[in-house]
Amino acid sequence: MHKVVILGGGFGGLYTAQALRRAPADVTMIDRRNFHLFQPLLYQVATGSLSPGEIASPLRAILHKQAHTRVLLGKAVDLDPERRRLILSDEEIDYDTLVVSTGSKTSYFGHDEWASIAPGLKTIEDATRIRHKILFGFEAAEREPDPEKRRAWLTFVVVGAGPTGVELAGALGEIARDTLKNEFRSIRPRDARILLLDGSPRVLPPYPEALSHAAEKLLIGLGVRARNNVKVIGIDADGVNLQTHQGVERIQAKTVIWAAGVRATSFGKVLENRCGASLDRTGRVMVEPDLTVHGHPYIFVIGDLANLQQDGRTLPGVAPVAMQQGRYVAKAIQARIYNKGVKPFRYFDKGSLAVIGRAAAVAHVRKVDLHGFIAWIVWLFVHLMYIVEFENRVLVFIQWGFQYLTFNRGARLITGELEGAQPPGRVRDRQ
């Protein structure tokens, strides 16, 4: 049987595997993690609304009914395209068709030293680390007698005003205004300063201008201050240095979250070295209209790792693109097996959605712009619908219901240790 190897169990890889359900092919799904992560809700783990298990589903559980599909926990390190062989860290696997969907990771634009201070939001571990930092900030402020230091603990900086940054900042605003209300005795959580920094002239740069302004207004209502046209030039354990039109500025802040950029994962480099694939500036693989690597019709690259131009623009690194590409690749593989042709891939853009907070979102659907409550209902519905397991859908729905009614966030746990350059804080540093 035709052997399909899929590298990566994100939206692209998982949708490929699922769409190959009835194909006469042996499918092997390889991922370094044993679960599919519903990335669009990861910020809700980082802000204490949901638990990791509720937005992650074991790949084996999702695919166990597909008898011709196997799941392997492993890491791909190299490729031999002539022999059609994928090289894992401890094994080699033959393929007839390879689908690479390893996605993207946080990029600090050459400042990797910021990673230990300002976590990005790509993995479950990132999310629990951010949760730890946010909640610990309030705890440390409660115990800090010095007003200046207290202010630094109560200053939260989100770098990058794309959808993730806006979602994080909005959730932070709600935590400070609603969730933690009446829970502290020495501080007022709503005194927290939440700053959303971006180099662009407005938040949500890829959205229509009117929606950016609507989003900014909604953020102000939550106590978030969006500072546009500023460039972060330094991050350390005590704050951020900014380049503004007026010059260099210092912000004292104990909590900095990085939502400013991603770059392709490193398997793109392997494709460059072994297949002569061309990479773009952020490491993505330039793919053919049928999502294959030039000169290698049996290697597909999809999702965040692929750079495909459509109508003169690169498709964005969002879940719907990966899902549609996954389904397309499954179709293309089956067409080949039956010796049929297939049209080039074309992304059908159903629209963009970004949530800011309770009853507050912006949506750009076809030619229609929505904001406020209606956009939020659309957002809720769409996200619930795409969560992979029915059980998780129920769990998330219930928690959203509770949160809507009580303003509480049930998963507000400070767990694990903070490592790296982050100072452990007053409460912990003498332990």
Add this chain to the structure above:
Amino acid sequence: MHKVVILGGGFGGLYTAQALRRAPADVTMIDRRNFHLFQPLLYQVATGSLSPGEIASPLRAILHKQAHTRVLLGKAVDLDPERRRLILSDEEIDYDTLVVSTGSKTSYFGHDEWASIAPGLKTIEDATRIRHKILFGFEAAEREPDPEKRRAWLTFVVVGAGPTGVELAGALGEIARDTLKNEFRSIRPRDARILLLDGSPRVLPPYPEALSHAAEKLLIGLGVRARNNVKVIGIDADGVNLQTHQGVERIQAKTVIWAAGVRATSFGKVLENRCGASLDRTGRVMVEPDLTVHGHPYIFVIGDLANLQQDGRTLPGVAPVAMQQGRYVAKAIQARIYNKGVKPFRYFDKGSLAVIGRAAAVAHVRKVDLHGFIAWIVWLFVHLMYIVEFENRVLVFIQWGFQYLTFNRGARLITGELEGAQPPGRVRDRQ
């Protein structure tokens, strides 16, 4: 106002604080963690049934309506009983009455070097670590071509056949038999060998003998082999050495979980040094009939840290004892404020319950012994009832429902890194 300082937000401390709701007292709750953990269900996090957030509740959220109660994240390091002052790592706090309920921690009986290989089950981090080890064992076995090594990956050893050990072993049995069924292609998960080791002649030693035998039968039904009368004399990354009646025996096993013992937390030592408290063999503080430290009527010690004799036996370190002691102390404090007397504490034993698996539990309620389905229903009901937050009660109930119907465990995530002596395994060691 009378200042009550409570050290530790487990069952003892939390029930004290809640029972002081209407007392004319300033209450300060100090804990190193920001949440109350519902310990009795921690094994379900370790075995992928529940997520951490579902059995943990932020202390601030629980207590925020009590305006005279404050919560501090901090660690107590010393005590000055003359000045009635508790010394934290970074601050000193005055009290009129001190309630110490810092609980117990895993004890390796002098073999602390085993801790990095065989995690105990006391914290959220322990639970996710055990979950990682268990799931990774099956993943590594799926990729291991050598039959002997594969067998070691598929051998799971639980040391200690008390309630926690029995619960873990039973859940492991269900994972191997039901949850993972059809999910692997190279191994049969039900071939996993699950061993439950104990030095006593039977499992659940404190239970009536008939129930121990019933439990053992239920365990056998799940594929768990209980080996009694054996003593663990060595644990390393590849297995366990046992002392049996026949001599020394070696078991090759990549996953070892420690459920064999606990000892008191270190604040007992502080009470010994500063108040002349006497400690028992496991570090527990011998308390007066009113739960105070001898000669220190303003220092109460409750829960797992306290050793109280009742009818010639030490009360067990279980949640109901801590809860009742917490309520008693709150009453005693209020009685003093109003210059009233209070009778000595007396534990009312409602019975013991241990769950083994699906529709399988044993219960010893008053003079009645139950096992099987009825005991399981009692167990379900009691545990749901005591979960602190209503939201978590709903979430847990729903997940149990799904698990009952589908045999799936939704929170089967391999997260975090395994540190220490545990070899990273084939899949990871060359990365």
